[in-house]
Amino acid sequence: MxxxxxxxxxxxxxxxxxxxxxxxxxxxxxxxxxxxxYRSTDGRxxxxxxxxxxxxxxxxxxxxxxxxxxQQLSTLDFAPxxxxxxxxxxxxxxxxxxxxPTGLDRIFFTNSGSESVDTALKIALAYHRARGEGQRTRxxxxxxxxxxxxxxGISVGGIAPNRKTFSGALLPAVDHxxxxxxxxxxxxxxxxxxxxxxxxxxxxxxxxxxDASTIAAVIVEPVAGSTGVLIPPQGYLQKLREICTKHGxxxxxxxxxxxxxxxxxxxxxxxxxxxPDLITLAKAINNASIPMGAVAASRAIHDTVVGSGAPGAIExxxxxxxxxxxxxxxxxxxxxxxxxxxxxxxxxxSLAPRFEAAAHALRDAKHVKDVRNLGLVAGIELEARDGAPxxxxxxxxxxxxxxxxxxxxxxxxxxxxxxxxxxEEQIAxxxxxxxEVLATVQ
Ligand code: PXG
Ligand code: PLP
Numbered sequence: 470m471x472x473x474x475x476x477x478x479x480x481x482x483x484x485x486x487x488x489x490x491x492x493x494x495x496x497x498x499x500x501x502x503x504x505x506x507y508r509s510t511d512g513r514x515x516x517x518x519x520x521x522x523x524x525x526x527x528x529x530x531x532x533x534x535x536x537x538x539x540q541q542l543s544t545l546d547f548a549p550x551x552x553x554x555x556x557x558x559x560x561x562x563x564x565x566x567x568x569x570p571t572g573l574d575r576i577f578f579t580n581s582g583s584e585s586v587d588t589a590l591k592i593a594l595a596y597h598r599a600r601g602e603g604q605r606t607r608x609x610x611x612x613x614x615x616x617x618x619x620x621x622g623i624s625v626g627g628i629a630p631n632r633k634t635f636s637g638a639l640l641p642a643v644d645h646x647x648x649x650x651x652x653x654x655x656x657x658x659x660x661x662x663x664x665x666x667x668x669x670x671x672x673x674x675x676x677x678x679x680d681a682s683t684i685a686a687v688i689v690e691p692v693a694g695s696t697g698v699l700i701p702p703q704g705y706l707q708k709l710r711e712i713c714t715k716h717g718x719x720x721x722x723x724x725x726x727x728x729x730x731x732x733x734x735x736x737x738x739x740x741x742x743x744x745p746d747l748i749t750l751a752k753a754i755n756n757a758s759i760p761m762g763a764v765a766a767s768r769a770i771h772d773t774v775v776g777s778g779a780p781g782a783i784e785x786x787x788x789x790x791x792x793x794x795x796x797x798x799x800x801x802x803x804x805x806x807x808x809x810x811x812x813x814x815x816x817x818x819s820l821a822p823r824f825e826a827a828a829h830a831l832r833d834a835k836h837v838k839d840v841r842n843l844g845l846v847a848g849i850e851l852e853a854r855d856g857a858p859x860x861x862x863x864x865x866x867x868x869x870x871x872x873x874x875x876x877x878x879x880x881x882x883x884x885x886x887x888x889x890x891x892x893e894e895q896i897a898x899x900x901x902x903x904x905e906v907l908a909t910v911q
Contacts, residue, residue, distance in 0.1 A: 497870055502529035505888060505895055507875060515870065518899040519877045520888045523694060523726045523846075524752035527807050528890040534758050537803035538796050545795045550578075551788060558793035561801040565754065565763055568735035568805065570744045575771035578793040579762035582725035582751035583617025586688070589747045589764045590621045591787055593686035593719045596770045599777035602717075605685040606642050609675060609718075613648040615695035616688060616723055616749075625688050628696060644675050646689070650699050652850070656839045657832055658700065659825055665702030669709045681716035686747075691737035694726035697882030698848025700841050706743045713746075719770070720745040725762070729753035730808060730889050732844030733818025740844070746770060755800035756807075760791070813889040817845045823893050827900040828885065834907045836861060847885040849903070854911065861910055868906040874899055 479493045498510040505528055507515040520526055527534070541557070548555040558578070566574035577592070579585045590608055597605035610616065610625030617623075623631050624640035627648065632639065647668055655662035676684065691706060693699035713720040722745040727737035730753065734740040738748060747770065751762030778784035791797070808814060821844050828847040829840050839850040854861045862878035869876050876899070877884040885899065 497867075504528045504530075505891060513873060516874045516895060516898060517888060518869075518874050519884060519886050520753075521757055522752070522877070523731070523886045524757035526730050526753035526889045527756045527804060527811070527813060528888040531756065531804075531807060533807050534756055534800050534803045537799040538758060541796050541799035548795055549790075550793045555793075555795055555798075557795055557798040557802065561793065561798040562763075564802055564805045565750070565765065568729070569748060569765045570736060570738045572744070572767050572769075573738075573746075573748055573765040575766045575768060577764045577766065577787075578789075578798075579751070579764065580760045580789055580791050580794070580797075581617065581762045582723075582749065583619045583622050583762075584789060585725065585749035585751055585762035585764050586616040586625075586723060587619045587621040588787060589721050589723075589749050589766075590625070590686065590688070592747060592764060592766055592770060592774065592785070593721065595774050595785055595787075596719065597685050599773045602682070604683060605717075607679055607684045608640065608643050609646060609672070609684060609687040610643065611646040611648060611689050611693075613650065613693060613696040613699065614645075614688070614690060614723075615693070616690075617725070642683075644679065646671050646675070646687070648693070648696075648699065649702055649705060652839050655702070655841075657829070658841055659829060660843055661700055661703045662841075663703055666704035666708055668702070669705050669712065672709060672712045676712070676716055676718075681718065684716065684718050686719040686721050687713055688721040688723055690723045690726070691741060691743075692727050692732070692843055692846060694846070694884070694886075695879060697850065697879045698841055698846055698884050700843045701741070706741050710743050710745070719747060721747040721749065723749045725749055725751045726846075726886070730814040730817050731846055731886060733814055733821055735814060754804070755797055756804040758800045758804070759794065759797040761794070761797035761801060811890075817889040820889075820891065820893070820896065821845060824885075824896050827896050831900055831904050831907070834904050836907055836910060845887060845889060845891070849883040849885075851881045851883070851907075853881045864910050865903065865906050868909065869902055872902050872906060874902040876903065 499507045500510045501508045562576040565576050608625050612627035614627040616626045624643045649665045649668050654664035728750045732740040746767050748765040755761050775784045825842045828842050832840050836851040838852050841848050851861050862881045866878040
């Protein structure tokens with residue numbers, strides 16, 4: 470393959486969630502990808518240990534998805550979905566609905582996880598208002614939660630640096646549950662930790678403080694990804710569900726990362742056997758090939774909101790120009806067919822024990838203070854370097870990239886979430902590389 474000359478002016482692109490000056494001084498550029506591998510502009514193959522950004526679950530540049538998008542763009546490039554429609558929007562919604570827990574089969578399309586979160590929060594408020602409980606406006610998130618970067622998402626989110634600069638402009642009526650991370654009790658847990666279900670009872674304390682009649686919804690990631698892979702303690706999500714039901718509070722699972730096979734089932738809701746009222750989705754919904762997100766709503770929520778409008782009136786004043794964009798919808802249909810045809814969720818489930826063993830083999834590696842995992846996601850937490858939090862994980866990330874393996878890091882936590890097509894040899898190589906790299910990290 471011939472490489473294009475590397476662009477020498479990197480100044481115009483203001484990069485997201487990036488140390489721009491540091492990056493531009495020593496850039497890492499990817500120019501193509503196929504299956505499990507990226508290729509960098511310096512011609513090296515990079516094994517993808519994190520499915521891009523937890524999103525390319527079927528592996529890169531899959532022919533079936535590329536063909537569906539190409540065909541769609543030359544047939545119908547764009548069509549409005551405000552007071553108009555196109556068939557693929559309805560077909561894609563039906564296919565997503567099929568994979569959702571029973572009853573969550575009404576699908577609202579967005580273009581990203583952040584938009585899905587804002588959409589779900591707005592649907593929650595609209596639902597309560599349609600039922601005559603418009604005073605239920607308070608939203609409950611969780612410390613260390615990541616719900617994207619919209620004002621709604623950072624308000625219910627719990628990652629301090631994402632909030633600090635904007636703290637004067639966050640949504641006014643928000644509270645947060647405590648996070649569940651505790652290495653004293655749970656270090657090196659395989660799968661769900663035994664300790665911590667009682668932390669869900671903090672929701673009762675918040676309900677007592679504000680009164681249930683003021684609370685619209687609780688939003689959590691069933692497995693927290695972005696903050697560094699926090700696995701829910703056994704029984705925790707069940708308890709959250711019980712308390713929400715008891716008080717008429719909607720439960721939203723943010724499944725932007727866990728949706729579409731990451732835990733070996735279509736959703737984390739299915740994996741844990743806990744059904745929320747709303748699920749936010751994005752990323753792997755169409756293998757990240759075209760921006761797309763969605764909210765799956767229970768039929769009760771949908772019917773209440775849609776049933777409340779006067780005949781001929783718009784029921785929900787919300788939507789995006791690109792909601793159910795034809796190319797994104799075509800990509801979603803092709804992707805969901807591919808997941809099914811190749812049994813990729815089952816594959817993830819059957820690889821999970823091997824993945825767990827390979828991750829936990831690093832428990833005695835230099836700097837490691839925790840290893841945790843579920844399905845095809847794992848986190849390895851490092852001791853922070855004195856006075857330089859995050860520096861050690863950054864060094865590990867750069868050295869892994871140089872050694873031909875792409876991983877994620879956040880703070881001093883390394884995160885792993887390979888495409889579900891990963892094989893056992895590739896799993897071994899990912900963690901072996903990390904072990905070798907950690908031995909050389911300061
Ligand atoms: N909710 C959750 C649970 C997410 O993980 C979003 C919302 C926002 O999605 P968008 O599409 O607006 O980015 C996310 C996104 C990482 C990382 O490795 C995680 C995400 C995005 C980019 C990087 O920490 N999660
Ligand atoms: N800003 C302006 C001026 C617009 O006209 C629109 C949409 O028409 C938007 C923002 C929202 O864009 P989108 O629908 O892509 O979210």
